Amino acid sequence: MMGLVLAPAMVASLATCLATVPLFAVNPFTEPVGVVHYLFVGAVLFTAGIACMTLKRNALGILMGIELVLNGANINFVAFASPYLRAEGAPTLGLDGQVVALFVILLAAAEAAVALAITLNFYNNHATVDVDRADDLKG
Amino acid sequence: MTGMFDMDFIDFMDISTLTHVVPPLATTLAALPALPIAGINWHSVLFLLFAGLACGFAIGVVAADNVVRMALYLVFSLGATAGLFFLAGAEFIGAMQLMIYVGGTLVLLVFGVMLTAQAPLVSIKPSSSDRTLTAVAGASLLSLLLTAAFSVGAWRGPGVGVVPAPSATPLGMALVGVRVDEPPAGTPVGGRVGYMLPFEIVSVHLLVVLVGAAYLARAKRRRTPRPIDALASAMPVEPVAAAATAAPTGRSAGGARSALVGGGR
Numbered sequence: 001m002m003g004l005v006l007a008p009a010m011v012a013s014l015a016t017c018l019a020t021v022p023l024f025a026v027n028p029f030t031e032p033v034g035v036v037h038y039l040f041v042g043a044v045l046f047t048a049g050i051a052c053m054t055l056k057r058n059a060l061g062i063l064m065g066i067e068l069v070l071n072g073a074n075i076n077f078v079a080f081a082s083p084y085l086r087a088e089g090a091p092t093l094g095l096d097g098q099v100v101a102l103f104v105i106l107l108a109a110a111e112a113a114v115a116l117a118i119t120l121n122f123y124n125n126h127a128t129v130d131v132d133r134a135d136d137l138k139g
Numbered sequence: 140m141t142g143m144f145d146m147d148f149i150d151f152m153d154i155s156t157l158t159h160v161v162p163p164l165a166t167t168l169a170a171l172p173a174l175p176i177a178g179i180n181w182h183s184v185l186f187l188l189f190a191g192l193a194c195g196f197a198i199g200v201v202a203a204d205n206v207v208r209m210a211l212y213l214v215f216s217l218g219a220t221a222g223l224f225f226l227a228g229a230e231f232i233g234a235m236q237l238m239i240y241v242g243g244t245l246v247l248l249v250f251g252v253m254l255t256a257q258a259p260l261v262s263i264k265p266s267s268s269d270r271t272l273t274a275v276a277g278a279s280l281l282s283l284l285l286t287a288a289f290s291v292g293a294w295r296g297p298g299v300g301v302v303p304a305p306s307a308t309p310l311g312m313a314l315v316g317v318r319v320d321e322p323p324a325g326t327p328v329g330g331r332v333g334y335m336l337p338f339e340i341v342s343v344h345l346l347v348v349l350v351g352a353a354y355l356a357r358a359k360r361r362r363t364p365r366p367i368d369a370l371a372s373a374m375p376v377e378p379v380a381a382a383a384t385a386a387p388t389g390r391s392a393g394g395a396r397s398a399l400v401g402g403g404r
Contacts, residue, residue, distance in 0.1 A: 099310065
């Protein structure tokens with residue numbers, strides 16, 4: 001199977017990508033944290049959210065993936081807004097990043113409310129939350 | 140105090156085990172002040188703690204099949220993210236993350252899980268080929284994102300560690316259109332505006348969304364028809380009654396459409 005062949009290659013490429021980066025060459029307990037550490041966490045959360053959205057068949061699982069994606073973006077906004085994490089001479093977003101992060105949180109709450117209402121409606125009509133069963137509009 | 144250890148209760152202990160135990164202990168105690176306790180950056184330690192929790196539980200959300208466990212892992216991941224916000228100096232955003240996400244959205248999601256948690260629906264397992272494909276796509280996406288993130292030199296340097304001023308007051312003033320925060324370097328003069336209009340748009344948007352969600356999620360159709368509905372469907376004088384009698388003959392999707400049409404009025 002092609003996926004089983006490709007997966008170790010992808011993991012190897014990821015490992016080489018991380019090995020070229022001097023992130024863990026220093027003692028992580030004494031080195032100050034920079035923006036790129038937050039970008040790492042944001043990338044992991046974003047990827048986990050995308051994987052959750054594509055993998056899960058439960059509609060609520062897809063909603064949780066969307067929440068993870070929005071949180072990954074939010075981590076990036078807050079990291080770029082922080083004067084504590086800013087490197088020497090690097091630009092920063094200032095307060096604007098925090099305002100955008102606040103708006104993202106509010107819009108995520110609104111999105112979760114509507115999406116959950118749609119999911120409950122779907123459950124009431126079809127007695128399931130499996131999105132593979134939502135094929136009424138399939139031609 | 141040293142006289143107590145010179146007393147004879149040591150003598151009846153086995154000297155061979157004592158010599159094996161005590162010298163490593165003594166060297167450990169002697170080396171303990173040499174540990175770089177003073178050099179530890181506790182901000183970095185807390186960052187590693189919260190980052191590990193956030194990433195680990197986010198991967199746990201993907202890996203879990205049980206939807207209740209997914210919701211629990213999501214709570215932990217979002218809470219650790221709030222800790223990261225506090226560490227970055229965005230204490231108001233962190234508090235909002237805890238209150239809105241962990242306190243609001245997750246309660247909503249958990250209620251959704253409880254309302255739809257029939258036994259076959261709690262864990263719907265994806266196929267193994269889907270898992271493999273998702274793992275490959277996720278690894279390639281992650282490597283792409285990390286390569287992009289680490290390729291910019293200005294983001295890679297360690298932080299200068301300027302402890303930011305409390306940002307709740309400038310944030311609140313910016314939301315009503317007045318900027319009182321210190322402009323970052325390189326900001327064009329007069330180029331900063333408040334966020335009054337987006338704030339109003341978001342507030343009206345939230346109101347519309349909550350009204351719409353309440354409209355969508357209200358109880359429209361009963362599983363067992365009430366006696367008054369059965370009585371109404373027995374009298375074929377209204378066209379609505381004809382639709383109601385035609386609905387149970389189709390599969391459940393037909394009933395769903397008639398319920399949606401009925402709900403639209």
